[in-house]
Structures are given as structure tokens and as C-alpha cells.
Amino acid sequence: MNASRRLDPVLLLALPAVLYLAIVYGVPLMMLLGRSILVGGVPSLAPFIGFLSDPFSWTVIGNTLRIAVLVTLVCLLIGYPTALALARASGLAQALILVAIILPLSVGVVVKAFAWQIVLRRDGVVSQLMTGLGLWSEPQRLLFTEAGLVIGAANVFVPFMILPIYSVLKLVDPRLGEAAATLGASPLYRFFKVALPLSLPGIVTGIAFVFSMAASMYVIPNLLIGDRFQTLATLTGRSFLFMRNEQLGSTTAVVLLVLTVAVVVGSAALSKRLGGAS
Amino acid sequence: MTAIERIASAVVWTLAAFTVVFLLTPLVVTVLVSFGSSAVFTLPAPSWSLRWYQALGRSRELWPVVATSVQLAALSTAIALGLGTLCAIGLLRGQFRGRDGIVTFLVSPLMLPGLVIGIAMLESFRAAGLRDVWLSLILAHVVITLPYVVRTVYAALSLFDFTLIDAARTLGLSYPKAVLKVLVPSLAPAFLTSGMFAFLASMDNYPISIFFTDAWTKTLPIQMLQYVEESPDPTIAAISALLILLAAAVLVVGDRLVGLRRMADL
Numbered sequence: 187m188n189a190s191r192r193l194d195p196v197l198l199l200a201l202p203a204v205l206y207l208a209i210v211y212g213v214p215l216m217m218l219l220g221r222s223i224l225v226g227g228v229p230s231l232a233p234f235i236g237f238l239s240d241p242f243s244w245t246v247i248g249n250t251l252r253i254a255v256l257v258t259l260v261c262l263l264i265g266y267p268t269a270l271a272l273a274r275a276s277g278l279a280q281a282l283i284l285v286a287i288i289l290p291l292s293v294g295v296v297v298k299a300f301a302w303q304i305v306l307r308r309d310g311v312v313s314q315l316m317t318g319l320g321l322w323s324e325p326q327r328l329l330f331t332e333a334g335l336v337i338g339a340a341n342v343f344v345p346f347m348i349l350p351i352y353s354v355l356k357l358v359d360p361r362l363g364e365a366a367a368t369l370g371a372s373p374l375y376r377f378f379k380v381a382l383p384l385s386l387p388g389i390v391t392g393i394a395f396v397f398s399m400a401a402s403m404y405v406i407p408n409l410l411i412g413d414r415f416q417t418l419a420t421l422t423g424r425s426f427l428f429m430r431n432e433q434l435g436s437t438t439a440v441v442l443l444v445l446t447v448a449v450v451v452g453s454a455a456l457s458k459r460l461g462g463a464s
Numbered sequence: 465m466t467a468i469e470r471i472a473s474a475v476v477w478t479l480a481a482f483t484v485v486f487l488l489t490p491l492v493v494t495v496l497v498s499f500g501s502s503a504v505f506t507l508p509a510p511s512w513s514l515r516w517y518q519a520l521g522r523s524r525e526l527w528p529v530v531a532t533s534v535q536l537a538a539l540s541t542a543i544a545l546g547l548g549t550l551c552a553i554g555l556l557r558g559q560f561r562g563r564d565g566i567v568t569f570l571v572s573p574l575m576l577p578g579l580v581i582g583i584a585m586l587e588s589f590r591a592a593g594l595r596d597v598w599l600s601l602i603l604a605h606v607v608i609t610l611p612y613v614v615r616t617v618y619a620a621l622s623l624f625d626f627t628l629i630d631a632a633r634t635l636g637l638s639y640p641k642a643v644l645k646v647l648v649p650s651l652a653p654a655f656l657t658s659g660m661f662a663f664l665a666s667m668d669n670y671p672i673s674i675f676f677t678d679a680w681t682k683t684l685p686i687q688m689l690q691y692v693e694e695s696p697d698p699t700i701a702a703i704s705a706l707l708i709l710l711a712a713a714v715l716v717v718g719d720r721l722v723g724l725r726r727m728a729d730l
Contacts, residue, residue: 199557211607215581292660292661450576
């Protein structure tokens with residue numbers, strides 16, 4: 187920490203990767219942002235004002251946010267208990283939960299979305315199960331509905347909720363709970379005052395991951411709900427790939443980018459304030 | 465245990481069991497459909513057969529696409545392992561401010577929408593006059609694989625005690641030998657896990673690849689989505705089942721070499 191403050195030669199090792207990403211990824215993103223606020227070489231917010239004054243855009247933004255929020259809620263609801271169980275489990279149960287998380291992570295999203303197409307059909311497993319249990323009076327199709335999309339997307343993204351929560355929970359000393367119990371805290375009080383606050387940084391990270399991924403998913407809505415339901419991501423993809431409307435595509439791409447960057451940056455700051463390691 | 469604790473514990477385990485079944489459902493369904501004889505995905509299948517695997521073996525379109533995807537994934541993972549490891553060492557050993565910011569930037573492609581990254585790259589590559597499909601794909605896929613390597617190797621290195629290398633040198637090893645005997649073995653799990661996930665992420669990528677493929681050079685997810693949209697039959701399930709088998713094999717190897725618990729430390 188004295189004279190060698192200038193430039194550490196070890197730092198040069200980081201240069202190739204940083205330069206690479208800056209040129210191939212950073213600069214193109216900046217250019218995309220730049221172009222989106224330049225109309226004929228003059229800075230202008232006209233494309234955004236145009237986009238936001240179209241009621242259809244608000245349907246698309248509403249769809250994006252609603253699906254992302256629902257998927258995040260489902261993932262939190264089933265992901266938190268799973269992370270808790272994983273942190274407490276040992277032996278076979280632990281191995282089973284770990285395999286159930288890591289194996290699907292290693293299988294592509296096209297494969298999983300295609301499988302959900304089969305499961306959610308009118309004659310699919312879910313429909314058979316629900317009518318068999320007497321919960322549905324007749325077979326129903328969940329494919330091409332919002333409920334089907336939420337189920338399929340939650341299935342793909344729930345590992346990204348479980349893993350950050352688990353990585354925080356496994357560091358929590360189990361004796362903390364015992365100590366609280368010795369001091370007379372009730373189980374519910376212990377959960378809300380000890381376990382939950384300690385796992386908050388993991389929850390925040392998980393929510394940010396799942397929300398930003400669910401807001402930007404493209405393949406899953408394509409296969410599970412179809413063209414009539416548009417989100418910012420599917421509209422961006424369609425504008426570029428099918429409609430050749432690159433102006434609209436750039437605008438929606440930037441709106442989506444701003445949304446996800448806000449979520450990621452906001453959650454990182456929040457998680458740091460909550461005392462998270464990440 | 466009080467009654468509340470018992471109920472809470474039962475709820476936790478029930479939900480966890482549900483999640484395990486939920487997570488494995490698509491994989492089990494895919495494998496079952498691939499062995500069914502019916503062409504319309506009936507479950508349970510009327511009878512079992514290997515006809516979709518035979519159809520797969522006869523397919524002329526598929527295997528070149530698989531070869532493209534594997535080559536692309538292997539090459540981009542290798543480049544990412546090289547660049548990413550050097551980068552992690554440089555960032556961790558160098559004395560400077562703003563290290564967190566740089567790490568966030570390097571990992572950010574994982575968190576931003578792939579489609580937006582793809583569009584940004586497409587426009588820039590066009591502007592730079594880059595038309596070669598293979599080169600574009602490689603450049604793009606290194607952006608996909610590099611964050612996995614940087615994140616995992618950086619995390620592993622920050623737990624590594626660099627004085628161990630000095631200790632090994634005091635005990636008479638040369639510097640390269642000390643690195644080889646002390647640093648490399650303790651980084652091996654990070655290499656393996658990050659390489660594995662980087663490879664699979666490249667194999668699986670759709671939203672970035674779609675902008676750089678053409679009619680002659682396609683990657684596997686793009687070809688598969690095209691099949692699903694145009695002519696869905698259980699041949700797709702057969703390819704998918706093989707991919708699931710590949711993932712399971714990778715997982716078994718990973719478990720042997722690293723351990724499942726460490727693989728979960730993403």
C-alpha cells in the first residue's frame with residue numbers, strides 16, 4: 187500500500203476480457219441507447235412519446251409487468267420453502283432436491299417449454315389430474331392462457347429463486363433460532379424476527395433475477411401463449427425478425443433494457459443495505 | 465416441538481416436495497413421450513416404441529446443426545475460460561478502486577435481456593461490416609459464456625489464500641510449480657462448474673443466436689423451435705430426451721468431481 191499505487195501490472199491480466207466485453211457488448215448497448223434518442227441526428231424523445239401515447243403499448247407493458255410479477259410471486263411462494271428444506275435436509279433428501287434444481291438448469295428452455303405444451307393441453311397431465319381429483323368438472327386447456335404461461339415460466343425460473351435464498355440460509359447459524367427459543371420467542375416470532383430478516387438479501391437477489399428474466403423471456407411465451415399476447419420482449423423480437431420495424435423494436439428494446447437495469451441495480455443496492463454478501 | 469412448529473415444518477416439506485415434482489415434470493414428460501408410439505403426444509402412451517429415435521437417426525438436417533452447436537459451445541467456452549480466469553486473477557490481485565463496478569459489468573450479460581443484447585450486437589456488427597456468420601456467432605457466444613467463468617472463478621479465487629503460494633515457494637517449489645501444485649487444484653472445481661454451465665448456456669442460447677444465424681448455419685435451439693412450430697412430432701421429444709440424458713451425465717460427472725452441493729454455489 188505505498189509506492190506501487192500507480193498501475194499494478196497484475197491488473198493487465200484483466201484487460202483482455204474487459205476490453206473484449208466493452209467492445210463487443212458495452213459499446214453496442216450504448217449505441218442502441220444513443221440511437222434510440224436520436225432522430226435524424228438530433229436528440230429527441232419523439233419515439234418514446236409516440237410509443238407511450240399508443241394504448242396498445244400500455245397493454246404490452248401491462249402484460250409484461252403482470253406476468254413478471256405473477257411468475258415472481260409463484261417462484262417466491264414455492265422457492266422459499268424449498269430453499270429452507272434444502273438448507274435443513276441431509277443425505278438422500280438433500281441430494282434429491284439438489285438434482286431437481288440443477289438437472290433442469292442444465293436442460294434447454296426450448297425443451298422445457300415444449301414439454302409444458304404437452305402437459306398443459308386439454309388432454310394433458312394437468313387436465314387429467316384436475317378432473318381425476320374432481321376439481322374440474324370437465325377437461326380444460328391451460329395452453330395458450332396466461333395461467334399456463336405463468337406455470338411454465340415459474341417452472342423454468344424457480345431455481346434462480348431457490349439458489350440465492352439457499353446460499354444465504356445455509357450460512358445462518360441454526361443455534362440462532364435455538365437461542366431465540368431459549369429466550370422465550372414463539373416459533374412465528376422466531377421466523378419473522380430471526381430467520382426471515384437474515385434471508386432477506388437472498389430473497390431480494392432471487393426476486394430481481396426471476397423478475398428480470400420473466401420480464402425479458404422470449405421463447406416461453408412464444409410456445410405457451412402465442413402471438414395474440416405480446417410482451418415487451420416478444421414485441422421486440424417480432425419487430426426485428428418478422429415485421430422489419432426496427433424503429434419500434436429499438437424503442438421497445440430500450441424500454442425493456444431500462445426496466446431490467448433498474449431492477450438489477452435497485453436490488454443490488456437494496457441487498458447491500460440489508461447486509462448481503464452479494 | 466410445539467404444534468405450530470410441526471405444522472410449519474409439514475407445510476415447508478410439502479411445498480418442497482411439490483417443487484421437486486414440479487421441477488422434474490417437464491423432463492419426465494419429455495422422456496415418456498419420446499418412447500411412446502403415438503404421434504400426437506398422448507400420455508400415458510398407448511404402447512412403447514423407439515420409432516422417434518429411429519427417425520432421429522435418419523434425420524439429415526439435425527446432425528449438422530448439433531455439430532455446429534457443439535463446436536460453437538466448445539470454442540466459446542474455451543475462450544471464456546482463458547480470458548475469464550486471467551481477468552479474475554487480475555481483478556483480485558490488482559490494487560485499484562471500482563473493482564465491484566467492473567465485476568458487475570462483466571457479469572451483467574447474464575442479467576440483461578438476451579434479445580436486447582442480440583439486437584445491439586447485430587446493429588453494431590452490421591455497422592462494422594462484419595458479415596461472417598461463424599465469426600459473429602463466436603463473438604456473441606463468448607459474451608454469453610464469459611460471465612459464468614468470471615463470476616465463479618472470481619468467487620473461488622476470493623476464497624483462496626494467496627500466501628499458500630508463497631508458502632509453497634518457501635518450501636522449495638519454483639513459482640510456476642507452486643501455482644500448478646497449489647492454485648490450480650483449488651480452482652479446478654470452479655473451472656469445471658463454470659465451464660459446464662457456460663457450455664450449456666451456449667448450447668441453449670436462443671435470443672442472441674437468432675440474430676446471427678442464417679438458413680445454412682443454425683444452432684440447435686433455433687432448429688428445435690422451428691420444428692416445434694412447424695411440424696411438432698415426438699422426434700423433438702427424442703432429441704430433447706437425449707439432451708436430458710447428456711445433462712444427467714454431466715451432472716453425474718460433476719457430482720463425482722466437485723460434489724452437488726458445490727455445484728449449487730452459483
